[in-house]
Structure formats: structure tokens, C-alpha cells
Amino acid sequence: MVQSNTIRILDGNTFVVSEDTGDIEATPSEPTGLFSIDTRFLSRWVLTINGERLNALSYDDLQYYEARFFLVPGLATHYIDAKLSIIRERAVTASFRETITILNHDERAVDLEIRMDAGSDFADLFQVKDEIVNKKGEHYTEVEADRLRLGYRRGNFRRETTIASSETARFDQRGFAYTVHLEPNEEWSTDIDVQTAAIGPGGRDLRLGLQAHARERLALQHDLEEWIAAAPKVNSECEHLGRTYQRSLVDLAALRFSPLTMPGQTVPAAGLPWFMTLFGRDSLLTCLQVLPFAPEMSRTTLRVLASVQGTRFDDFREEDPGRILHEIRYGETAAFEEQPHSPYYGSVDATPLFVVLLDEYERWSGDGALVKELEQECRAALKWIDDYADLVGNGYIWYERRNTDTGLENQCWKDSWDSISYRDGQLPGFPRATCEVQGYAYDAKVRAARLAREFWDDPHYADRLEREAAELKERFNRDFWVADGEYYALALDADGRQADVLSSNIGHLLWSGIVEEPRAAKIAQHLVGPRLFSGWGVRTLAEGEVRYNPIGYHNGTIWPFDNSFIAWGLRRYGFAEEAAAIADGIIAAASYFDGRLPEAFGGYRRELTKFPVEYPTACSPQAWSTGTPMLLLRTMLGIEPHEGHLAVEPRLPVGMGRIEVLDIPGRWGRVDAFARGRMEMHRLAE
Amino acid sequence: MVDATTRFFEDLDRRGFEPLLEKTSGTLRFDLHEDAQTTHWLIQVDRGRIRVSREDRDADTVVWTSPAMFEQMAAGREDGIAALLRGDMTVTGDARLVVQIERLFPGPPDSRGPRRLFAREAG
Numbered sequence: 001m002v003q004s005n006t007i008r009i010l011d012g013n014t015f016v017v018s019e020d021t022g023d024i025e026a027t028p029s030e031p032t033g034l035f036s037i038d039t040r041f042l043s044r045w046v047l048t049i050n051g052e053r054l055n056a057l058s059y060d061d062l063q064y065y066e067a068r069f070f071l072v073p074g075l076a077t078h079y080i081d082a083k084l085s086i087i088r089e090r091a092v093t094a095s096f097r098e099t100i101t102i103l104n105h106d107e108r109a110v111d112l113e114i115r116m117d118a119g120s121d122f123a124d125l126f127q128v129k130d131e132i133v134n135k136k137g138e139h140y141t142e143v144e145a146d147r148l149r150l151g152y153r154r155g156n157f158r159r160e161t162t163i164a165s166s167e168t169a170r171f172d173q174r175g176f177a178y179t180v181h182l183e184p185n186e187e188w189s190t191d192i193d194v195q196t197a198a199i200g201p202g203g204r205d206l207r208l209g210l211q212a213h214a215r216e217r218l219a220l221q222h223d224l225e226e227w228i229a230a231a232p233k234v235n236s237e238c239e240h241l242g243r244t245y246q247r248s249l250v251d252l253a254a255l256r257f258s259p260l261t262m263p264g265q266t267v268p269a270a271g272l273p274w275f276m277t278l279f280g281r282d283s284l285l286t287c288l289q290v291l292p293f294a295p296e297m298s299r300t301t302l303r304v305l306a307s308v309q310g311t312r313f314d315d316f317r318e319e320d321p322g323r324i325l326h327e328i329r330y331g332e333t334a335a336f337e338e339q340p341h342s343p344y345y346g347s348v349d350a351t352p353l354f355v356v357l358l359d360e361y362e363r364w365s366g367d368g369a370l371v372k373e374l375e376q377e378c379r380a381a382l383k384w385i386d387d388y389a390d391l392v393g394n395g396y397i398w399y400e401r402r403n404t405d406t407g408l409e410n411q412c413w414k415d416s417w418d419s420i421s422y423r424d425g426q427l428p429g430f431p432r433a434t435c436e437v438q439g440y441a442y443d444a445k446v447r448a449a450r451l452a453r454e455f456w457d458d459p460h461y462a463d464r465l466e467r468e469a470a471e472l473k474e475r476f477n478r479d480f481w482v483a484d485g486e487y488y489a490l491a492l493d494a495d496g497r498q499a500d501v502l503s504s505n506i507g508h509l510l511w512s513g514i515v516e517e518p519r520a521a522k523i524a525q526h527l528v529g530p531r532l533f534s535g536w537g538v539r540t541l542a543e544g545e546v547r548y549n550p551i552g553y554h555n556g557t558i559w560p561f562d563n564s565f566i567a568w569g570l571r572r573y574g575f576a577e578e579a580a581a582i583a584d585g586i587i588a589a590a591s592y593f594d595g596r597l598p599e600a601f602g603g604y605r606r607e608l609t610k611f612p613v614e615y616p617t618a619c620s621p622q623a624w625s626t627g628t629p630m631l632l633l634r635t636m637l638g639i640e641p642h643e644g645h646l647a648v649e650p651r652l653p654v655g656m657g658r659i660e661v662l663d664i665p666g667r668w669g670r671v672d673a674f675a676r677g678r679m680e681m682h683r684l685a686e
Numbered sequence: 687m688v689d690a691t692t693r694f695f696e697d698l699d700r701r702g703f704e705p706l707l708e709k710t711s712g713t714l715r716f717d718l719h720e721d722a723q724t725t726h727w728l729i730q731v732d733r734g735r736i737r738v739s740r741e742d743r744d745a746d747t748v749v750w751t752s753p754a755m756f757e758q759m760a761a762g763r764e765d766g767i768a769a770l771l772r773g774d775m776t777v778t779g780d781a782r783l784v785v786q787i788e789r790l791f792p793g794p795p796d797s798r799g800p801r802r803l804f805a806r807e808a809g
Binding site: 155156157158198199200307308311312314315316319320330331334335336342343373388389390391393431 | 762767771773775776782786799
């Protein structure tokens with residue numbers, strides 16, 4: 001579990017998680033360390049002076065890639081009257097760099113023995129996450145005059161950490177040390193450089209030639225400034241909304257990462273610390289959220305996902321022709337096929353969402369060239385929906401894992417083992433068809449029909465897709481409608497029986513447009529009704545269901561990203577007040593997390609806890625939580641591309657005050673949107 | 687009997703055009719080496735058009751592996767990306783090219799793909 005006092009800095013999928021002193025003392029279950037390409041390269045990094053540990057006075061995480069720690073010797077058990085100050089400054093760029101500065105405030109000279117313990121277990125991120133410890137390869141340490149090498153070898157698989165210092169150090173098997181004499185008011189400092197390497201036979205780095213884009217610290221700073229300058233400005237009377245937007249913008253910049261397979265192209269990684277890698281679903285949904293603010297990300301994500309779209313059947317990786325990947329990993333367990341992530345394709349929503357994003361991106365950007373470029377991949381994705389996802393043969397997307405050993409049981413966004421249930425709490429058998437995925441498939445077909453007509457010059461294909469979409473909508477409204485509850489079932493089992501619980505998934509159905517108009521009001525009522533809406537947001541599973549638990553990962557917690565799509569869906573069907581209520585709750589919750597929304601928080605009633613209770617092991621920052629405030633801004637302002645220009649139809653919650661979003665990029669160039677909150681919230685239905 | 691490696695390259699050359707490589711151009715050379723002996727296979731891709739030869743020429747991407755590992759990959763019994771991560775295959779140059787060409791290798795021979803429920807009941 002991630003401790004709340006850990007400090008994290010990162011660049012792409014290289015990151016450092018440490019204690020607030022800057023020290024790293026990892027245990028198999030403690031995810032501190034220096035990580036890169038899904039491998040821990042430092043698990044021990046402990047600074048002592050004259051044998052004493054240091055105590056943190058304060059720290060600054062200056063930017064997402066750098067941090068500074070102010071320390072004094074000794075433990076904080078009583079009053080500290082320190083004659084020494086120690087400053088550790090660190091940055092993650094292509095490598096991990098740390099500068100240690102020591103200042104002597106005493107009127108006398110001091111002699112210091114400064115020591116850094118260094119070690120690495122080379123754990124695969126999966127082993128850290130799942131607390132697996134037995135390594136099959138061998139560790140080695142090489143002490144040289146000017147550097148220390150820590151290594152791990154298993155066959156041709158080799159990962160190595162090399163530590164060097166600007167000041168002369170004495171290296172030994174377990175770290176390095178300096179002997180320093182400091183006169184009064186004198187200071188001393190050293191730069192430590194930690195390189196990570198993935199070495200193949202013949203000493204070649206696996207990333208050789210791919211590292212050309214690794215950025216230096218100054219370049220990172222410049223890049224971040226450019227990123228912020230390019231994004232729309234948000235001015236808001238509601239102070240924490242402005243702060244939340246700024247925080248999201250910077251976190252989104254931090255989460256950009258360049259996959260080994262596509263150097264130079266950045267896509268959003270899913271989240272720190274477990275998921276600093278490419279996920280199909282997370283990346284696509286994040287791109288959809290941030291389209292009005294960072295449209296470039298959609299283009300690169302679509303290209304990267306297209307370039308590794310499935311081409312063959314592989315039951316271990318659950319690959320099929322046309323399928324969009326779920327997750328890619330570079331660690332030892334993926335390399336030795338102990339995990340299937342090279343890449344793994346076990347998700348049923350990424351493929352339709354790929355088509356949805358391409359259309360939505362074109363509507364904003366006017367980038368018809370990309371729609372033409374990805375025609376083949378889009379057609380393959382739609383063919384996958386029809387040919388390979390329909391495991392029962394009745395026109396729905398189903399899932400049942402073929403990798404029964406390490407594959408995912410639930411291949412939808414609610415992917416924990418117990419997330420899909422009947423009202424009596426029993427879990428259905430496989431295959432399963434969850435409702436939101438049918439919505440995505442419907443939306444993909446409707447949108448692809450537009451693309452076929454306008455860009456691919458194939459009106460017959462467009463007609464066919466529209467016909468299929470209409471049939472799917474009709475079928476879906478017949479088979480998934482829970483008559484006695486007046487909502488859509490969470491899923492169907494292979495016999496057509498409904499997993500008839502009330503869940504947040506029905507909100508996604510509004511977003512996709514698969515809900516028949518006369519039923520939409522009922523769905524909206526459920527979403528802001530007392531069983532689903534806590535006051536902060538919509539719960540994943542309704543209060544009163546057998547499996548409901550306010551801190552159940554997918555059975556009662558509130559996921560900010562889920563809520564942002566629900567708000568979008570409500571607006572699509574004209575329920576602006578309900579959308580504003582959700583936006584209001586989630587943005588209020590963000591203020592309790594310093595503007596950084598967690599992956600999930602508890603489903604407790606707002607009146608009961610007064611503040612949102614963070615889900616214990618939630619990832620943070622996480623891409624689709626980071627994207628949430630941006631999609632909520634979109635829904636509150638009602639900004640929508642319309643016949644080549646940007647339509648604005650704001651409906652803000654009361655007390656939100658005035659919001660300006662300036663320089664929204666798109667096919668119209670750049671335009672501004674303004675809104676003022678004046679709605680009365682008490683008119684909301686119970 | 688021809689080995690899977692030769693069959694893989696001959697098939698590729700015979701195909702002439704591969705839609706999956708429509709957006710790809712460049713040259714990739716496989717160097718399969720064992721002891722002192724190295725076999726070269728050069729793939730030239732020009733927006734989907736493919737030519738395969740056994741020339742030892744400069745290429746945008748050079749991939750090293752053993753003939754045995756390649757034979758397994760050509761038969762679908764080993765996965766190229768996993769082999770890369772493991773260090774059983776190494777690359778210099780443009781990594782994108784190897785990722786695109788890797789997609790042309792067959793899946794595992796025992797992989798059956800998704801099976802419809804009624805088909806399973808019938809079987």
C-alpha cells in the first residue's frame with residue numbers, strides 16, 4: 001500500500017518513490033524505489049552522516065520530475081538544535097540524479113563520514129504489486145574505483161544500475177561513502193548519477209537508439225512550460241476549480257509517456273505507481289476527456305494503438321485480428337511470459353472506444369487526414385466486434401478469457417473478480433456481456449457510419465453500420481431493460497439472464513446514445529437518486545444491493561472518471577441540472593485532495609462523512625481521474641463542435657460563479673467560452 | 687522439407703504487398719548468428735510493398751537473434767516482443783520497424799481464437 005508520506009517524481013515510465021527524507025527502504029510489499037521499464041532499479045538508498053539517519057524538516061516537489069528535501073541529523077524525538085543542514089535535490093530525466101549539499105553552521109570545524117547505502121532487488125513491478133518475491137535469476141555487484149554496478153541476470157535478460165559520483169567516493173558492496181572535513185560555515189556538495197540499463201547479449205541496451213528522445217532537466221522544464229502555454233486558460237470565481245484545473249494540466253503532462261515501440265510519440269500512461277504504461281482503455285477514455293484541452297494526445301494515442309492492433313490469434317495474450325490492446329509491460333514477468341503483457345489484449349471496450357475517439361477527435365480537430373490514415377484499422381476494429389467478440393452469436397460483445405491462468409476474468413472497466421453480480425449477490429458464469437460495452441459498440445457503429453460517408457467514400461458501408469446500430473439499440477433495449485426497476489441490467493449471462501443490479505454503468509449508456517428517448521428520464525432519475533448518488537458522486541453500485549460496500553473497489557466506491565462520463569451522458573440527453581449536480585459534487589471532492597482527484601473514493605453519504613474518504617490503495621495521479629475536471633468543464637459549459645464552429649450552452653451549478661475558458665483549440669482556430677452559475681440546486685429530484 | 691524460417695521469408699516475398707505495412711517504409715535486416723556463421727535476411731518495405739533478399743546490406747533496423755529462436759518465432763512458438771524484452775533478440779536502429787514486422791509472424795499453433803458458444807456445444 002502506498003504510504004501517504006511518500007514523495008514521487010517521474011518522467012515517463014521512470015519514477016522514484018521515496019520517504020519524505022528522500023530515503024528508499026523497500027520491502028517486498030513497500031513500493032518505494034527507483035523504477036524504470038517496469039523494473040525496480042534501486043530498492044535501498046539510505047543516507048547517513050556519522051552513522052546517523054536524517055530527519056526531514058521539509059520537502060518541495062518542485063515539478064513532477066524534481067524534488068528537494070531539507071534534512072538535519074538525528075531523529076525527531078526531541079528538540080533539534082542542528083549544526084548541520086543537508087539538502088537533497090533530485091530529478092528524474094533519462095537517469096536519476098541527486099545532489100547532496102551539506103552546510104556546517106557550527107563555529108567549529110567538523111569531520112563527517114557521509115554514507116549512502118545502495119542496493120537493488122530488481123523486482124518486476126508485478127512482483128512488487130502482488131508481493132511475489134522469489135527471483136529466478138541471480139544478483140551481482142561489481143565494485144569499481146569510480147562506480148558501483150548492481151545487476152540482475154536471468155539468461156540473456158540483464159538489468160543493471162550504475163552509480164557514479166562527481167566527488168571522489170569509496171565504493172563498496174553495499175554503497176559508497178565520503179570522508180569530509182568542513183570548516184565553520186563551509187559547505188560541501190556532490191552530484192550522484194544513477195543510470196539504469198536493460199542489457200542484451202553483446203552489451204547492447206534494449207532501449208538503444210530508442211533513448212534519443214530522453215530529455216534533460218532543462219528540456220523537461222521547457223516542455224512543461226510549453227505544454228501549459230498551449231492549453232486553454234481557465235479563469236474561475238470558484239477558486240478550487242481553477243486550482244484543480246491547473247493541477248490536472250500538470251499531472252497530465254507528467255503522465256505522458258513514450259512507449260518503447262513508438263519512440264517520440266507520447267500517450268497518457270494510466271497512473272502512478274502501478275500503471276506507468278500504455279493501457280488501451282485508460283488512454284482512450286483519458287483522450288476523450290481532455291480533447292477540448294489537449295487534442296494532440298488523441299492523435300498520438302490513436303496512432304500508437306493502431307500500430308499494435310492485433311493481427312492473429314494468440315490465446316495466451318488474448319490477441320485477435322482487429323483487437324486493440326489492453327496493456328503493455330516491459331518487465332521480467334512479461335519477458336518470460338509469466339504474465340501475458342507483451343502486449344495483452346484482454347479487454348472488450350478498447351476496440352469500440354478506439355473508433356469512438358477517432359470520430360470525436362475529427363469532430364473537434366477537423367483532422368480528416370487521420371481518419372483516412374486509420375481507415376483500415378477502424379474497419380478491422382469494427383470487424384472484431386462482429387466476428388470475434390460475439391461469443392454467443394446474438395449480436396452482443398461478450399468476454400470469456402482464453403488465458404485461464406493469468407488472463408483477466410472481467411474484461412470491462414470494472415475488472416475486479418466480484419464486480420458483476422445478480423441481485424442476490426451471486427456471480428454469473430461466462431461468457432458475460434456488460435451493458436456499457438454494448439453502448440460503446442452502438443456508438444462506434446453510428447460514428448463509423450459518419451466517417452465512412454464523409455471520408456472513406458463508402459456509403460454502402462455507412463448504411464450497413466447504421467442498420468446494425470439501429471438493430472443493436474432495439475435488441476439491447478429489449479434484452480437489458482430491467483422492468484421492475486426501470487433501468488438497464490449491469491450485464492447478461494450466456495443464457496440471457498440479467499445481472500439485474502443497479503449500477504453506475506447505466507450512465508455510460510446515456511453517453512453512448514443507446515438509451516431510448518422515453519427511458520432517459522428514468523435513468524437520469526436513478527443516477528441522481530439516493531441509491532446511486534452520495535452527494536459527492538455516483539456510486540459504482542447502488543446502496544441496497546447485496547454486494548454494495550462503500551469501500552468496495554467496484555461495488556460502491558465513487559470513481560471520478562466514471563462520473564465525468566455520466567455527466568457527459570446526462571447532458572447529451574438534456575439533463576443539464578443532473579449533470580451539474582454531479583460536476584458540483586466531484587469538483588467539491590477534488591478540493592479535499594488538493595485538486596488531485598484519486599482513482600476512487602468511498603461511497604459514504606456526503607452528510608455522513610463531510611469529506612470524501614480516499615480508497616486505500618488508489619493510484620494517484622491517475623490519468624482518467626486527472627482528465628475528469630476537464631470533461632466536467634466541458635459538460636458544465638456545454639461546449640460542443642457544431643457545423644465547424646464551437647457551440648457553447650453553459651449550465652453551471654449554483655455557487656460556481658463565473659467561468660472563462662480561453663483559447664479552446666479546434667477546427668475553428670481558438671475560441672473562448674464564458675459561463676455564469678445561477679442554477680438552483682434544490683429543484684433536483686429526490 | 688523447408689524450415690519455417692525460409693518458408694516465412696519466401697511467403698513474405700511472394701506476397702509482394704502487405705496491407706498491415708501500408709504506412710511503413712524502411713529496411714530491416716535479420717542477422718541470425720550461431721558460432722561464427724551469420725545468415726542475413728533483408729526486408730525492404732515501401733508503403734506496404736515488400737521485397738525479401740539474403741543480402742548483407744545496411745538497413746534502418748538490424749535485428750540479431752539465433753537461428754533456433756527465429757525458427758521458433760517463424761513457427762509461432764515464440765513471441766517476438768517477449769524475445770526482445772528477454773534479450774534473446776536485440777535491435778539497433780528504428781524500433782518501430784521491428785514492431786510492425788513482428789505483427790506478420792504467426793500466432794501459436796495451438797491457439798484456437800475465440801469460440802462461439804454454439805460451436806463449443808456442437809463440438
